[in-house]
Amino acid sequence: MGRRATTRRIGIADVALKAGVSHATVSRVMNGNFTVDPTIAARVRAAATELNYQPNPVGRSLALGKTDTIGIVVPDLSNPTFQAILRGLSMAAAQDGYRVLIADSSEVSSEEAILAGEARRRCDGLVLCAPRMADAELEELAPSLQPMVLINRTTVDTHTPSLMVDYGRGIQELAEHLVGLGHTRIAFLAGPARSASNGLRVAGLEKFTAAHPGIELQMLDGGSTFEAGHQSVDAVLASGATGILAFNDLVAMGLLSGLHERGVRVPEDMSVTGFDDIPFARYTTPTLTTAAVPITELGQQAWHRMRDLIRNVPTDAIAEGPTVFQPRLEVRGSTGVANP
Amino acid sequence: MGRRATTRRIGIADVALKAGVSHATVSRVMNGNFTVDPTIAARVRAAATELNYQPNPVGRSLALGKTDTIGIVVPDLSNPTFQAILRGLSMAAAQDGYRVLIADSSEVSSEEAILAGEARRRCDGLVLCAPRMADAELEELAPSLQPMVLINRTTVDTHTPSLMVDYGRGIQELAEHLVGLGHTRIAFLAGPARSASNGLRVAGLEKFTAAHPGIELQMLDGGSTFEAGHQSVDAVLASGATGILAFNDLVAMGLLSGLHERGVRVPEDMSVTGFDDIPFARYTTPTLTTAAVPITELGQQAWHRMRDLIRNVPTDAIAEGPTVFQPRLEVRGSTGVANP
DNA sequence: GAATTGTGAGAAAGCGTTTTCTCGGAACGT
DNA sequence: ACGTTCCGAGAAAACGCTTTCTCACAATTC
Numbered sequence: 001m002g003r004r005a006t007t008r009r010i011g012i013a014d015v016a017l018k019a020g021v022s023h024a025t026v027s028r029v030m031n032g033n034f035t036v037d038p039t040i041a042a043r044v045r046a047a048a049t050e051l052n053y054q055p056n057p058v059g060r061s062l063a064l065g066k067t068d069t070i071g072i073v074v075p076d077l078s079n080p081t082f083q084a085i086l087r088g089l090s091m092a093a094a095q096d097g098y099r100v101l102i103a104d105s106s107e108v109s110s111e112e113a114i115l116a117g118e119a120r121r122r123c124d125g126l127v128l129c130a131p132r133m134a135d136a137e138l139e140e141l142a143p144s145l146q147p148m149v150l151i152n153r154t155t156v157d158t159h160t161p162s163l164m165v166d167y168g169r170g171i172q173e174l175a176e177h178l179v180g181l182g183h184t185r186i187a188f189l190a191g192p193a194r195s196a197s198n199g200l201r202v203a204g205l206e207k208f209t210a211a212h213p214g215i216e217l218q219m220l221d222g223g224s225t226f227e228a229g230h231q232s233v234d235a236v237l238a239s240g241a242t243g244i245l246a247f248n249d250l251v252a253m254g255l256l257s258g259l260h261e262r263g264v265r266v267p268e269d270m271s272v273t274g275f276d277d278i279p280f281a282r283y284t285t286p287t288l289t290t291a292a293v294p295i296t297e298l299g300q301q302a303w304h305r306m307r308d309l310i311r312n313v314p315t316d317a318i319a320e321g322p323t324v325f326q327p328r329l330e331v332r333g334s335t336g337v338a339n340p
Numbered sequence: 341m342g343r344r345a346t347t348r349r350i351g352i353a354d355v356a357l358k359a360g361v362s363h364a365t366v367s368r369v370m371n372g373n374f375t376v377d378p379t380i381a382a383r384v385r386a387a388a389t390e391l392n393y394q395p396n397p398v399g400r401s402l403a404l405g406k407t408d409t410i411g412i413v414v415p416d417l418s419n420p421t422f423q424a425i426l427r428g429l430s431m432a433a434a435q436d437g438y439r440v441l442i443a444d445s446s447e448v449s450s451e452e453a454i455l456a457g458e459a460r461r462r463c464d465g466l467v468l469c470a471p472r473m474a475d476a477e478l479e480e481l482a483p484s485l486q487p488m489v490l491i492n493r494t495t496v497d498t499h500t501p502s503l504m505v506d507y508g509r510g511i512q513e514l515a516e517h518l519v520g521l522g523h524t525r526i527a528f529l530a531g532p533a534r535s536a537s538n539g540l541r542v543a544g545l546e547k548f549t550a551a552h553p554g555i556e557l558q559m560l561d562g563g564s565t566f567e568a569g570h571q572s573v574d575a576v577l578a579s580g581a582t583g584i585l586a587f588n589d590l591v592a593m594g595l596l597s598g599l600h601e602r603g604v605r606v607p608e609d610m611s612v613t614g615f616d617d618i619p620f621a622r623y624t625t626p627t628l629t630t631a632a633v634p635i636t637e638l639g640q641q642a643w644h645r646m647r648d649l650i651r652n653v654p655t656d657a658i659a660e661g662p663t664v665f666q667p668r669l670e671v672r673g674s675t676g677v678a679n680p
Numbered sequence: 681g682a683a684t685t686g687t688g689a690g691a692a693a694g695c696g697t698t699t700t701c702t703c704g705g706a707a708c709g710t
Numbered sequence: 711a712c713g714t715t716c717c718g719a720g721a722a723a724a725c726g727c728t729t730t731c732t733c734a735c736a737a738t739t740c
Binding site for chain 2: 687689690691692694695
Binding site: 104284 | 392394401407423434
């Protein structure tokens with residue numbers, strides 16, 4: 001039995017009483033069921049507005065078995081990429097009357113599974129961004145999280161839609177862009193070792209080196225943050241490379257900042273590329289050459305997949321495998337011809 | 341009556357059946373009620389883990405009259421300030437086992453009231469960021485949204501905690517910083533006219549001009565975005581001012597970028613200040629002099645106020661009026677001595 | 681040994697909805 | 711005028727849980 005609320009919220013019973021009808025009739029009226037006498041309907045509506053009645057969503061959810069809410073699990077809310085996904089998701093979902101519950105795992109991947117489960121049970125579906133989660137764990141978790149949409153991950157299980165960014169292709173294009181500018185010594189400032197998207201980049205770069213035997217490509221440890229980029233200035237300079245592929249825009253910006261402090265001119269002395277095309281990438285000095293990912297659109301698409309799942313739309317898009325977003329090379333000021 | 345789920349989720353009844361006890365006992369065990377025989381408790385727990393039972397939060401919420409969720413209304417999720425508030429709020433709330441539901445009003449203030457109400461009914465409380473909402477509307481809405489915490493707004497009603505940033509004081513400090521550097525012609529690149537925080541800045545600047553009769557201060561129309569700053573380059577140059585107080589960091593960054601394109605050197609030819617100290621402010625070129633607001637901490641504090649409200653902690657902090665955060669002057673590279 | 685207290689667990693009510701079931705009464709047909 | 715249909719609205723069950731109420735049984739007391 002519930003606790004005594006200090007001021008009882010006004011419920012369907014109050015409206016029913018005031019209108020002199022039963023709960024059932026009030027419910028019917030509120031839900032636009034037309035099997036109710038217009039006279040009575042009007043009376044109910046009048047009572048409802050007069051009492052300023054708003055149906056309790058929790059009661060509704062219990063009866064209907066749905067919450068009109070979806071959850072999203074993100075590893076780090078301070079990362080612009082996830083912010084953009086969240087924004088796209090939230091806005092698209094709002095269009096269809098759905099809300100978004102956020103679950104920030106704060107990079108603590110041990111919490112991720114529990115967090116995802118809890119969020120899922122409160123919602124009608126889950127969008128999962130878990131770049132660091134082990135494949136096995138994801139595979140094991142997946143069934144209990146349905147309906148679910150994955151971002152930058154896949155499961156063997158075919159009925160989980162997956163939205164992927166072709167990081168491999170994007171990084172290749174960036175590398176080739178550098179080669180086109182005459183760079184022969186290139187360094188990749190890698191992201192977190194266990195990150196799935198870092199793996200894709202590495203794979204793409206392996207293809208790249210295979211196709212360009214004359215090019216020297218070094219792998220440098222980095223990270224995914226501004227600070228990581230800033231701290232790797234020494235390693236970058238020591239590498240002797242003239243073209244630097246940063247893991248993402250944040251890292252590139254950190255590097256840019258560090259290089260500036262050292263008096264290294266970009267792009268005259270060194271070319272730097274990012275990845276993602278976060279909003280700030282076009283406002284750095286110099287402006288950042290990067291691989292543009294339509295991140296907000298990705299969030300929006302995530303909702304559309306989710307919506308199809310929730311509505312049980314027989315979509316063969318799922319069977320066709322993950323939806324792959326192709327990054328677009330965005331050449332700006334941070335890359336230039338190699339200094340001989 | 342609920343719809344037929346394709347695969348019935350496993351509920352308390354299943355556990356009760358398997359353990360050979362009543363629903364009530366299962367509930368007691370799950371909630372750590374010690375009035376139950378250890379033997380039986382063990383049996384129930386065994387059944388629960390074997391069936392992988394997880395209580396349905398909706399049922400729980402209905403019975404308990406609480407959702408362990410709070411809502412936050414933000415006008416624009418792409419604004420770094422609100423992102424930071426959201427992050428601080430979400431992380432702090434998570435520490436206490438609460439989740440955050442987001443409601444992005446997309447700057448459509450006509451939707452704000454409905455959005456806020458809907459979010460509120462799904463949650464145990466609401467954090468409201470509605471800088472553009474009319475005072476009257478806020479005042480009218482407030483009672484139905486309790487418990488609520490306001491960000492950068494106040495109500496006459498004293499039992500709504502309010503967290504404010506002292507924009508007036510902050511902008512004065514920035515202006516005085518410019519004066520200290522020898523600037524005598526200063527321009528304020530104003531934010532949205534109806535924004536509450538813009539009003540506070542203007543009020544602060546009025547105090548400033550009163551105290552500094554010799555200083556010329558112009559008010560320029562601006563906005564709150566990067567683009568707004570970028571587009572106001574002409575107006576800024578036409579003003580003849582040498583010190584520019586931008587509405588916030590975003591605007592300052594846009595202005596910086598526009599000035600760079602025009603070949604105007606900062607800070608040699610012109611000094612520029614921002615406001616907020618968003619993460620990127622320390623990585624612009626030149627780095628941005630700004631008034632640092634502990635935004636994430638503000639989000640965190642918002643949760644603490646909310647928690648006190650939810651727990652009915654008799655806090656006199658509320659009666660004492662709004663909690664005011666003092667911005668801290670952060671002098672970086674974008675301001676320098678005035679060019680004679 | 682009967683009365684009293686205590687303890688642990690089941691029955692049932694309640695949270696606020698939606699929806700099925702049921703039934704009285706009006707409208708219709710013969 | 712009687713039987714059949716149909717329609718609209720109330721009663722009640724269901725959603726999944728918590729908690730009060732109640733009661734059977736065991737343990738204690740005189």
